Amino acid sequence: MESFTQTFQPPTTGSTNHRLPAKALKMHIETIKSQISDNYFYALVRENDVALVDPVDAKSAISFVKNSGKTLRMVLNTHWHPDHVSGNDEVLAAFDGVELVSGPDFERVNELVSHAVDRVVAHGDEIELGGQKIQVIETPGHTLGHVAFLADRHLLSGDTIFGAGCGHVKFGGDIKSLFQTFDSLLPTLSADIVYYPGHHYLQRNLEFGLHILPEDQATKEALNAELSLSRTLGEERKINIFMRTHEAQVQEALKSAHAEIWADEAAQSSSDAETAFRVLRNLRNSW
Ligand SMILES: [Zn+2]
Known part of the structure; x- marks a missing residue:
């Protein structure tokens, strides 16, 4: 993933070169x-073209496309789990x-559904919909081959970021990869x-975040x-404890209240932030 990360240039807030004017958001x-x-x-709808992302409920997906009067061009899967x-x-x-x-994740997708994957994409690839580019970003962790799409x-x-949380790694995932996605990749996004x-x-x-940090103002608010289901990454970073594992208050709260789990996870971690992430995921699994 690291080599891909070097070649992939996500848009940054600070660079006017990468900022799209509002009228370009089509x-x-x-x-x-x-x-x-x-x-x-x-x-995703662009001009006359539609792409569906993880349309688990086929009936709702089909009626959406038919009612729109537009043309379905592609189905994009973020990962192989059956509910996607x-x-x-x-x-x-x-x-x-x-x-x-x-x-x-395409091989796992092919095991679960009859229609074989037509196109396999990787980090930095671009998919075109209605003349506009959609970027592929690999976000491994919840599953090994999980991807996100940036349009x-x-x-x-997909199941990488949830409101104030993250996906689990219980079903073919990997905690170290998920931490790296949260620690090295998501922070590079605008x-x-x-x-x-x-x-x-x-x-x-x-509620879980407040259980860890009972006085946290952003979480209370x-x-x-x-x-709401969706928000900006900027807002998410304030309320998502899995994105705050570098904060001393998060690490201290976990060390003092869950010393044994902390010690177990620290033995497999490369940093205190990674240990904090692992302890949080571990606690959230049974909370
Ligand atoms: Zn999943």
């Missing part, structure tokens, strides 16, 4: 609530000429990018505000 995003699971999935790919076949069968796109300022982040997650666990995650 990629429209639609959030669709699955009627058959607790997932949320997304439609099991709608693929029905959606792909309902329209002609739709391309199935997956990242490094304008919309980050389709604060004005809005992420769109696969699930809405914000309230529970904020977020719990009293509207519990």
